[in-house]
Amino acid sequence: MKIFRLKEDLKSYLHTQNDEKIVSFVPTMGALHNGHMTLISKAKQNSDLVVCSIFVNPTQFNNSEDLEKYPRTIDEDLAALNDLNCDIVYLPEVSDLYYENEKAKQFHFNGLDKFMEGRGRKGHFNGVATVVEKLFRIVNPNIAYFGQKDIQQLQIIKHITKQLDLDIEIIGVPTKREESGLAMSSRNKRLSESDLEKATLIYKTLLFIKENAPKYSVKELKEISIKKFQRHVELDLEYLEIVSLENLQPIEEYNEKGHNVACVAISISSVRLIDNIIF
Ligand code: PAF
DSSP states (O other): OEEESSHHHHHHHHHTSOTTSOEEEEEEOSOOOHHHHHHHHHHHHHOSEEEEEEOOOGGGOSOHHHHHHSOOOHHHHHHHHHHTTOOEEEOOOHHHHOOTTOOOOOOOOTTTTSSTHHHHSTTHHHHHHHHHHHHHHHHOOSEEEEEGGGHHHHHHHHHHHHHTTOOOEEEEEOOOBOTTSOBOOGGGGGOOHHHHHHTHHHHHHHHHHHHHTTTSOHHHHHHHHHHHHHTOTTEEEEEEEEEETTTOOBOSSOOSTTSEEEEEEEEETTEEEEEEEEO
16 A cells, blocks of 8 residues: 655656556545445445545634544554555645645535535535545546535535536445444544444434335424434534435425435534435
8 A cells, every 4th residue: 555645746656557547536534434444445346546535624624623633543544444455545734735824715516505514514615625626636536435424515526526527426425334323433433432322313313204204294304303302402403404415405395215315413522423314
């Protein structure tokens, strides 16, 4: 496995590779878990060269404490990537990707950022899109893999890839879950045993929504589900939205099967978790 810390070295190396090779890219912020490993394995199956980046991107954090506390487990990450035969890891410092005091570029997301994460985390998606564009231009992959857990991020990345006219296929990979149903996330590392138990209500509620969708109206289902969280004072519900998969706008009537998404953000002991279900 080759490790590059400088974009110019990575670009030079990639230029030496045969043009016919299919290059897959898995951008991450490290603290890798089995969800990331699934992305790498999928990338391995479908390509000749797999590039993974590990970079905790400062411009997508609107809360400096969240940025500081973001778990960093670089030695374990590199060992895990090596075990999966990842070909290349790009491990830049902030200065390799951003010039001094550089701010996030302002994108137009066509309303995809209006609700949910976009509402609660001002500027977050501009930060994500800024770094993803930079990384895409460095790696220039044929395919890039993202987890469906961050469904809004996934749809926004698909949108900007088209908008920037980049010839990259964006593949969303279904959320990997713990046995308890809790979506795998780097942030789970910050939860106590008892918080992990409480967090299982997230997926249980999402399943409830999926199973009861035809029985209740969207409004009723949302109200019942919100009440489920409100019964637990330790769970601080930020939002629960039922939206259209394509434009991420809240719906009043269900779309056809497979085109609705219920999305939740919740804090438990100050750890913010998000999850969703497509139905
Ligand atoms: O999903 C993530 O880990 C990050 O938002 C990403 C896509 C690597 C950009 O920093």
